[in-house]
Each structure stands twice: as structure tokens, then as C-alpha cells.
Amino acid sequence: MVHANPPVILGLKKSFGFGDRLGLAGPGHLAALEKSTFTGVLAQQSMREMTRTRRRADQVVEAAQDAVNAAHYTRPWGADADHLKTEADIEMMAKAGFTYFTLDPTPAVVNAADTMKEAELRAEADKLVREGVLGPDWMARYLGDKWEVDNGPPLAFEEEPLLRAAVKFARATAETARLHNAVARHCPDRPFEVEVAVDETAKPTSHREHLFLALELKRRGVSFVGLAPRFVGKFEKGIDYVGDISVFTSELERHAAIARRLGPYKISVHSGSDKFSLYPFIGRICGELLHIKTAGTSYLEALRVIWRTNPDLFREIARYAAEHFAEERDAFLVSTTEEEVATLAAQWPVDPEPVYFEERVGRQLLHVTFGSVLVLGRRPGGLPFNEAIRETLAKHADDYREALDICLSRHLELLEAG
Numbered sequence: 171m172v173h174a175n176p177p178v179i180l181g182l183k184k185s186f187g188f189g190d191r192l193g194l195a196g197p198g199h200l201a202a203l204e205k206s207t208f209t210g211v212l213a214q215q216s217m218r219e220m221t222r223t224r225r226r227a228d229q230v231v232e233a234a235q236d237a238v239n240a241a242h243y244t245r246p247w248g249a250d251a252d253h254l255k256t257e258a259d260i261e262m263m264a265k266a267g268f269t270y271f272t273l274d275p276t277p278a279v280v281n282a283a284d285t286m287k288e289a290e291l292r293a294e295a296d297k298l299v300r301e302g303v304l305g306p307d308w309m310a311r312y313l314g315d316k317w318e319v320d321n322g323p324p325l326a327f328e329e330e331p332l333l334r335a336a337v338k339f340a341r342a343t344a345e346t347a348r349l350h351n352a353v354a355r356h357c358p359d360r361p362f363e364v365e366v367a368v369d370e371t372a373k374p375t376s377h378r379e380h381l382f383l384a385l386e387l388k389r390r391g392v393s394f395v396g397l398a399p400r401f402v403g404k405f406e407k408g409i410d411y412v413g414d415i416s417v418f419t420s421e422l423e424r425h426a427a428i429a430r431r432l433g434p435y436k437i438s439v440h441s442g443s444d445k446f447s448l449y450p451f452i453g454r455i456c457g458e459l460l461h462i463k464t465a466g467t468s469y470l471e472a473l474r475v476i477w478r479t480n481p482d483l484f485r486e487i488a489r490y491a492a493e494h495f496a497e498e499r500d501a502f503l504v505s506t507t508e509e510e511v512a513t514l515a516a517q518w519p520v521d522p523e524p525v526y527f528e529e530r531v532g533r534q535l536l537h538v539t540f541g542s543v544l545v546l547g548r549r550p551g552g553l554p555f556n557e558a559i560r561e562t563l564a565k566h567a568d569d570y571r572e573a574l575d576i577c578l579s580r581h582l583e584l585l586e587a588g
């Protein structure tokens with residue numbers, strides 16, 4: 171079937187990613203997007219989310235496409251195959267029609283390099299040369315050079331930080347090149363774009379590490395439109411930024427300057443939902459060279475509509491989520507503890523909406539349990555939660571669209587206010 175407006179590559183325009191775990195959020199996403207100057211990435215799903223929701227790649231693209239068709243949406247939009255780690259994942263996502271491939275070389279990142287002594291770093295770097303990951307003359311390429319970058323003195327490498335960056339990231343750049351080639355092989359006759367994501371490393375990405383990554387990726391012929399560093403502070407799921415905003419902004423200014431100087435490419439902000447205090451700064455600093463990813467916030471808005479229109483169902487989901495919090499929480503960056511969830515679950519609040527939808531514990535509880543709720547959870551009568559949620563949202567489609575529009579317009583407007 172040929173679609174009037176299929177997903178395409180977006181290039182270096184500021185973009186906003188709308189993850190949709192249920193496949194029903196499209197109308198609300200488009201309502202917010204239509205009022206915004208951002209380009210939309212409507213089908214955005216990580217491999218982890220796909221596994222947890224048991225959705226197929228083609229269903230994810232199809233749901234977004236249906237919403238685009240129904241709304242007669244005519245602006246270009248993209249489809250992000252998020253956090254790809256294997257060629258098999260890439261093949262599947264390419265077949266489904268994704269256009270934006272987020273390559274995640276995290277398994278090849280050597281986090282232990284952060285604390286290695288210089289002798290150890292040298293031994294590891296020698297090993298990388300022996301294995302052919304680095305060329306014999308690799309250090310000469312970086313030492314002595316200076317990179318003029320805005321918002322600070324020129325960046326240069328000294329020997330030890332260079333060794334550390336190389337030991338930490340050289341294998342990851344080789345892995346990224348391998349994944350990049352796989353994307354090219356599986357998209358032989360159509361355009362695609364690539365993002366490189368190192369946002370799930372143990373420590374924040376330093377500016378020199380960013381510089382090393384970008385230079386090595388370039389040397390290996392990897393062309394990318396976005397890079398997701400790990401930022402300082404905490405990007406917890408479902409809540410605003412936790413950390414010092416002035417430190418974040420000065421770090422981001424340099425990251426953005428490196429991206430302008432060496433690309434240009436976009437800075438990609440993952441776990442980008444609900445970071446309201448940062449948005450004006452992020453929007454101002456990155457300008458057009460920005461991509462933001464959100465997902466969980468749209469699922470929480472779905473549950474908010476469930477609460478407002480089918481409170482019994484919501485209460486069952488909240489109880490079930492509390493029972494499954496312990497087994498789900500470790501896969502996500504959240505500070506909410508089992509004790510806090512137990513305290514919350516011990517008593518049904520007089521007014522659940524602020525407790526479950528505005529406060530940290532309730533939001534993170536609902537956020538991390540989407541997998542078990544959508545795949546395993548059932549109502550006392552036996553109907554899967556997944557079907558019950560869909561039934562309720564179908565009946566109240568206008569409410570869901572409006573709730574999403576309000577929530578995501580708030581995100582977009584703050585980004586544009588910078």
C-alpha cells in the first residue's frame with residue numbers, strides 16, 4: 171500500500187520524538203505537533219519497549235501512519251528505531267519502514283576505563299592496536315591538535331585523558347560502524363538517517379570523550395545526524411530534571427558547540443519527557459540542532475484518562491502495578507523505592523489524580539510497570555488490562571487526544587520559549 175505521506179528522513183531540523191506504547195496516541199501527538207515549529211518523529215520505539223509491550227515493528231509504524239492519514243497531516247515526519255544493538259534488530263526495523271536508526275554501542279563501552287590507572291590504560295590501548303581497533307599511529311592523530319569550539323578555550327587532548335577516552339570508546343566506535351553498515355545494507359535503495367546513543371553509559375560523557383567519539387566515528391565513515399551523550403545530573407523517568415541546572419546548561423553549551431563544529435549534527439536528549447525546568451535552556455542552546463525523545467509521558471496520560479473515565483479499572487491497574495514494581499524498577503532510572511510504593515499502595519488516596527499523576531512516586535510506579543500491565547495484567551473478571559485500556563480509550567478518544575495535546579504542547583512550548 172502506498173501512503174500519501176510516509177515517514178521520511180528529516181535532516182538537521184529540530185525534531186521531537188513521540189513514543190507511543192499503545193499505538194493510540196497519534197491523534198494527540200499530531201494535535202500538539204501541528205501548533206509547533208518542531209518536526210515530529212511519530213513512530214519511536216526502542217527494542218526494550220517493543221519486547222515489553224509485545225508489539226511488532228510494523229504495527230508501530232502502521233499506528234503512526236494511520237494517525238497521519240486520518241489527520242490529513244502533510245508535514246514530513248520520521249520513524250525512530252530506538253536503541254538498536256544488533257543486526258537482527260536493524261533488519262527487522264528496516265523492513266518495517268523506519269527511517270531514523272538510533273545505534274546503541276553501549277555493550278562495547280568500557281566503563282571501567284573511568285577508574286583505570288595510567289599503566290592499565292596503556293596496556294588496554296596496546297591491546298586495541300594489536301586487535302586492529304586502533305591504528306598503530308592513532309595517538310599522533312589526536313595529540314598536539316587543537317579544536318576551536320565555542321563557549322570555552324580550544325579543546326585539546328593530553329595523553330592520559332586521550333588514553334582513557336580511547337579505552338572507553340574505541341570499541342564502541344567500531345561497533346557503531348558495524349551497525350551503521352548493517353543499516354546501509356538493509357536500506358539499499360532508500361534514504362535513512364542515523365543517531366549514535368551513548369546515553370546509557372555509567373558516567374556522564376565528558377567534552378573530550380564527545381570529541382573523541384565524533385572524530386573516530388568520522389574517521390570510520392559513520393555519518394550521523396544526532397548524538398545522544400549521557401548528561402550530568404539525573405534524567406529519571408517521569409519527573410523533572412534532578413541536578414544543578416547551571417551545571418547542566420554549561421555542559422550542554424559545549425556539547426552543542428562540539429556538535430556544530432564537528433558535524434553539524436543534532437544533540438539528542440533521551441528520557442526527555444517532563445524535563446520542564448530544562449526545556450527553555452535546551453531550546454535556546456541547541457536551536458535547530460536538537461532532538462528530544464519522549465515516550466512514558468504519553469502512556470501516563472492514557473492512564474490519566476482511564477482514571478477520569480473508568481476509575482475502577484485504574485484502581486485495579488494501580489494495585490497490580492504496585493505488586494510488580496519490584497521486578498520492573500531495576501530496568502529504569504528511577505529513585506522511587508519499594509518502601510515508598512508500599513506506603514503509597516497501603517491506602518487509596520482521597521484524590522488519586524495528583525498523587526498518581528503529579529508526584530514522583532505515583533508517576534514512576536506507573537511508568538516502569540507498563541510492560542507487566544500491558545502484557546500480563548488482567549481484570550478480576552479475566553479481561554486483559556491491555557484490552558480494557560484500549561476499550562476505554564476508544565470510547566474516550568477525544569479525552570485522550572486532549573490530555574496528550576495539553577501535556578505535549580507544554581513540552582514543545584517551553585522548548586520554543588528559550
Ligand SMILES: [Zn+2]
Nearest residue numbers: 367369440441
Ligand atoms: Zn536512551
